[in-house]
Amino acid sequence: MSDELDRIRREMHAVLQQPGVRPDDSLQITRRTFIHRSLLFGAASVGQTFAWWPLLNTIDVAHAAEAPFKFAWISDTHLYERSLNTRFVDKVVRAVQEVQAMDPPADFLIFGGDLAQLGKIEELELGVELLKDLTIKKYYIPGEHDWYLDMGQKWGELFGQPNWTFDHKGVRFIGLDTVSRGPDYWTAKKMTPEERMGHMATLDGTVAGAWAGVGRDQLDWMQKTLADWDKSKPIVIFSHNPLYEYYPPWNFWVRDWREVNDVLKPYTKVTNIHGHVHQVLYNEIGSMRSIGMLATSWPWPYAPEGLPKLTKPMIRVDPGDPFDGVGWETVNVNADDKVDVEYIMWGRKEVFVQSPEDHDKSIAEVIRSRIADKQYPWANP
Amino acid sequence: MINTSTFLCILRRSIVAGAVVAAAVVGPASANKDPVTPKQLKLYQEAFMEEVRKGDLLFHGDAAMKEQLGVKLSTTGWACAMCHPMASDTHPQAFPKFQASMAKFATLRDMINWCIEKPSQGEKIDPESEAMKALEAYITWSNSGSVLVPGKY
Ligand SMILES: [Fe+2]
Ligand SMILES: [Fe+2]
Numbered sequence A: 001m002s003d004e005l006d007r008i009r010r011e012m013h014a015v016l017q018q019p020g021v022r023p024d025d026s027l028q029i030t031r032r033t034f035i036h037r038s039l040l041f042g043a044a045s046v047g048q049t050f051a052w053w054p055l056l057n058t059i060d061v062a063h064a065a066e067a068p069f070k071f072a073w074i075s076d077t078h079l080y081e082r083s084l085n086t087r088f089v090d091k092v093v094r095a096v097q098e099v100q101a102m103d104p105p106a107d108f109l110i111f112g113g114d115l116a117q118l119g120k121i122e123e124l125e126l127g128v129e130l131l132k133d134l135t136i137k138k139y140y141i142p143g144e145h146d147w148y149l150d151m152g153q154k155w156g157e158l159f160g161q162p163n164w165t166f167d168h169k170g171v172r173f174i175g176l177d178t179v180s181r182g183p184d185y186w187t188a189k190k191m192t193p194e195e196r197m198g199h200m201a202t203l204d205g206t207v208a209g210a211w212a213g214v215g216r217d218q219l220d221w222m223q224k225t226l227a228d229w230d231k232s233k234p235i236v237i238f239s240h241n242p243l244y245e246y247y248p249p250w251n252f253w254v255r256d257w258r259e260v261n262d263v264l265k266p267y268t269k270v271t272n273i274h275g276h277v278h279q280v281l282y283n284e285i286g287s288m289r290s291i292g293m294l295a296t297s298w299p300w301p302y303a304p305e306g307l308p309k310l311t312k313p314m315i316r317v318d319p320g321d322p323f324d325g326v327g328w329e330t331v332n333v334n335a336d337d338k339v340d341v342e343y344i345m346w347g348r349k350e351v352f353v354q355s356p357e358d359h360d361k362s363i364a365e366v367i368r369s370r371i372a373d374k375q376y377p378w379a380n381p
Numbered sequence B: 001m002i003n004t005s006t007f008l009c010i011l012r013r014s015i016v017a018g019a020v021v022a023a024a025v026v027g028p029a030s031a032n033k034d035p036v037t038p039k040q041l042k043l044y045q046e047a048f049m050e051e052v053r054k055g056d057l058l059f060h061g062d063a064a065m066k067e068q069l070g071v072k073l074s075t076t077g078w079a080c081a082m083c084h085p086m087a088s089d090t091h092p093q094a095f096p097k098f099q100a101s102m103a104k105f106a107t108l109r110d111m112i113n114w115c116i117e118k119p120s121q122g123e124k125i126d127p128e129s130e131a132m133k134a135l136e137a138y139i140t141w142s143n144s145g146s147v148l149v150p151g152k153y
Helices: A002-016 A046-051 A087-100 A121-131 A153-159 A193-200 A216-226 A257-264 B004-026 B038-059 B063-068 B108-117 B130-142
Strands: A058-060 A069-074 A108-111 A137-140 A164-168 A171-175 A235-239 A245-247 A270-274 A281-285 A288-292 A327-333 A339-345 B097-099 B104-106
Touching (some): A087 A121, A087 A327, A216 A257, B038 B063, B038 B130, B104 B108, B108 B130
Parallel strands (some): A069 A108, A171 A235, A235 A270
Antiparallel strands (some): A058 A339, A069 A327
């Protein structure tokens, strides 16, 4: 697997990391970004790099907005039915209360997918019920956990078209569906909807394969949507999966990142904000910036390989505290050409590692993909 | 310098001597005293991989395997793999160690039981049970490329 990953990664760099290509130059790296200058130049030890880090956990990302505003992001709530699991419910309630209490209020909320854990009607409806207490405008994109029980039927009834676009105060926002175009792994094996969902709901499963993608039809739609948009004006794209390749075995990518890049290449101020990884993540891909958001439910560990060098890792969490390593985000679009993302991680003053030992990968690991789902009856021929 | 045929000759003689001694001391039919056969190797490996497979299923919340082994690893729908995909971040290579979350010197089995009880809200399992051995087999197998660093935080 590693060789294959290496090959893909080299290809991605060759295609996207052309000499001199970076996100727009008007973006200054400041104390509030989580890319450190010394990391960019490959200097300084980890300890030195992180020593001066400010308390405010924000990043500066882009652009010229007409007027300053804020919006909020919640995702990856992974709700079970209330009778089975109340912890996940408690965390959604907390996030909703905190977003509702924002002053000045957020202009809108983006829900970044994985509302439900097993795509059940009861789970999705519970999510709607909990988010009802939040009175600002809400936009939803789907996660794989919302989709593969009934192939998006209930999700569509509740939230409508999974991809959408709107303009707000000089920024064009686009919501993408990166989950619904998975290859058919269920028909030939005569899976029940529950079995199909079960494989999809297993992050490290091997049966559902490379399901994350934007798809030709949606790429064409995005291209059309952007055709009338000034190349130098800000665009923020929401997706459940990151729009580049980080770790394909866990679908920490979209498989058609090349085509995504082709569509976005002409635009100089593109920010991608995504869920699914349940972790602090930052990367620059060609002229696009990409930011990973926390879940409210639980944190995923960083992948065993491929963590973008530009990411300042989040702190290793205490698994005994259900409110650690999780939370929500405010996104601040300022008049002075900045978009700040502030991670609200409950139970932590420090969101980022303070020393190498705070990083979950301070213990090096070489791990294998699972085997039990590679055997009968799920084995691929 | 010893040439090949001399070397083989010495080797053969010592094998014969060894076989005689072994036969005299422990008698026949002792598996560990006989040279291992490919068939045996295959059996040993299969026995191990069967435990890995069971552990993989337990680790991923498989209801049938939990029932078969009589364990209740979670009461809230949680599975080990939800925090540890591919057994990532289980760090079997760092045990035994002082485990801060338990405030004691702990083994991997202690850690597994702590995770079952606290985050997973399940019922602790017997450290000698088949379920524990299967989980241990899966976690260590998955991490078999990792370097031992016992005691590391
Ligand atoms: Fe998720
Ligand atoms: Fe997801």
